[in-house]
Amino acid sequence: MKIRRLLATAVAAAVTTPVVLLSAGPAFAETPKPAASKGATARDAGQEDPAGLDPDGLDLAELERLEAAYAAAEQKVEDLKAELKQRLKDVDANAVDPALKTELDAASEAAEAAVTAKETAAAELTAAKDALTAVEADPEATPEEVEAATAAVTAAETKLTEATGAAAAADLRHKAADKAYEEAVLELTKAYHRTEEKLRAAERELADAEAALDAFWDDQGGFEECVVDRSLVSRLTGPKKVAAGSSADFSLTVRNASGEDLDAVSAVVSAIQLPESWDDVDEEHPNLDKYFTLEWQTASDGEWNDLTSQFDPIELGPIAEGGKADVTLRLTVDAAAPAGEGVVSASGEYGNEDGSCGISEQYARFDFDVVEPVEATPTPAPTATPSPSASSAAPAPVRTSTASNAPVQQGGTRGQLAATGAGDRLPELGAAAGAAVVLGAGAVFVARRRKADA
Template sequence: MATAVAAAVTTPAVLFGTTPAFADDRPTASIAAPVTPEDAASRAGVLRGGTPAGKIDAGRNEAGVQAADPSVEELKKAAAQARKAYDDAVAAEKAALAAVEAAHSDDFPLAVVAEAAAKAAADATTAKTDADKALADAEAALAALPETAGPEEKAAAEKAVADAATAAGTAAAAKTAADEKAKRTAIDLGDARVASVRELGKAQEAVKKALEAKKAADKALEDALEGQEPVPCRPESELTATLSGLPARITAGSTVEMELRITNGTDRTLDEVWPFVYVHGIEKGGYAPIDDHMHLQWSTPTQTWTAAGDDYTAGSVTSLKAGTHADIKLRLTVDAGTPDAAGVAFIAADYVNEDGTCGGSPELTPYDFEVTAKTAPSASPSSSAGTGTQTQTTTTQPLTTTSGSLASTGSSAALPQLAAAGTAVALGAGAILVARRRRTDSAS
């Protein structure tokens, strides 16, 4: 029967030293990902990275404390403000253009007033012309009276001249007032139209400046994000991974199917969860690894079998809600001709949220098994139940995230062959670190 070791996986001191598997709240220096098992053994203490540090450290010089550089959060805020200012400037430019079009339309209020004033001035001019002609006619009629005209006829003609003169004066005054009003309203209309064009020019200049400020703020944030130190992710003991169906003994040339259950026992949704499965084995009687002879695949009910690949992930689980679990089918094939060997399957789960927070199972859980080159009686599979209350089953999807992965690792103390081979154990555990760290770096 396969045994799920409940205790934390024990890794030799040569791997971890005094470095904790997960860092605390303080950012730590980033160490380049190991590329060989030997490097992994010396750098195994640094397990996680890739999340933005959030702060740019302020330096010191001989003159004293330097001014602190703006933090990433401050730069994000500045970039957001610059984007809003640019959007506001574009909106203001659009409004200014609309104002210019409105000011030059016939139904613009000042245009309506100016048109009415111009018509009134034209009517006043016509009225004055008529009044002047009436005065001239009255004066001509008075002058044309014969000497024989009587006093009454002469008085009537003189009155007509006086009335015409009064009307002409009134018409002249009205024309002067109408002309002044027409001139004034025309000036007002022209000034309004010029002002609208001037405001449009200011708005267009503001857009240019806002765009420059936005580009500068975006560039400053981009530079800060590229140059910042990574922040270690946190252990999440409530995110559990359990394996069922792995037999205690697998015959070379055969295939076994298992089920991996990822349970989110936290109180929040995890945006993307990566199930981690690494199968490792060492030939009995020696220390030669048989990993190349074991082939792991994963699948969901709606997908075909997919090789776990170099990142040792069994797909990904998206939006795993609190208190729910996801089940992933696994299939392990051992090549025919594989010698007797001691094997172990390490499982864990890591997550990355859209807000940049990340974490994972604090330990890798090992499941022991044996590989036999001879036909052996079939053994009943062992199972391990997940934790948490099941309210939803989430299916896996192909891995598409660009965030880093996390892991803690070690070797199984339940494997005599592995435990006895100190160096081989270190290299085997180191290989797991390489795999998980490689996934971090390739995704970042």
């Protein structure tokens, strides 16, 4: 799908530029990215009702059906991948029914015991026959001795017959248990291959669902690509150390360097903590921001806003040619956060009333260290008796302020997103820009580790 292709392009750009990032200064990193292939789109200038932004020109029922089909196919692929992984583990571990293994072990022991008993009976029969022969050859042997030796041979023959039958039965039991166990092991392999075939079919279904969505958007007609350019330039400043259990302010400036007014601008911000080893990170769910909470504020509204998702854009409104927007970011580090390296990154994106839109090919990043909290020196008790208090308030987290709430400067203009649809396009770009910011920071970490290992 187009938006997914844009996301893939941004991610590819982010993870292929760690060396450039490392060569940049700590407070301002410029990272060139390749031009976007197919991505989020906008109507040609002059056309009304941008598809995907204004629903009047779309068959929403069909779009919803196609999106649902894609989501279902995608989930099916993920489920089958997980199942296939488990099937492989079962094959490697011979994870058959434990009762089959128990029976096989018991049957094997019984078969061995039966063979031993048969051999013992055969030896006893041989000894009995030898004794009878000796008695019969002895001229002084009494009839009673001959009769007793003959009875011993008969008893030995009976015992051997019984032992032979028991050994045969034990052998049949062992063969049946062994066959059942082997069939169960073979079934594990067959189940793996059946799941493998299902996965291939599901991947074809997913490709078909994606192609159907692409075809849907292609049929809308009159589209042009959003661009990746340097229309917006971002800069970050902040403290070099933030203690666990405290908050600190960072200053973000997004400047319009396009040479023309931009109708709707947003910033995508990320704050992550780099792990000691990338091998310990779940690739599908890295969760690198689990100890961080971000809030943002501009001087115009004076209120702190939670950044619930690091892919959600911060809407800055229009920025005139040469103007800029200043945002204060407040990072709160959980008290349980371990000491280590942290990165705050930011990228800009824009959309205009004429249908043009784009993502900045430059993004800013700022490195800092998460340090252990500094224990406060106890304050001596005052000599005067303090007045009684009804309750005691818990101490607030320490906050290191390094940036003032500077006003948003936009060349004389400041306002909410234009109600023309230009701003509505930005959430589509936010995921791509956000992925580039987050994965770009991850790429920095990988590059550092590789350099350290060299």
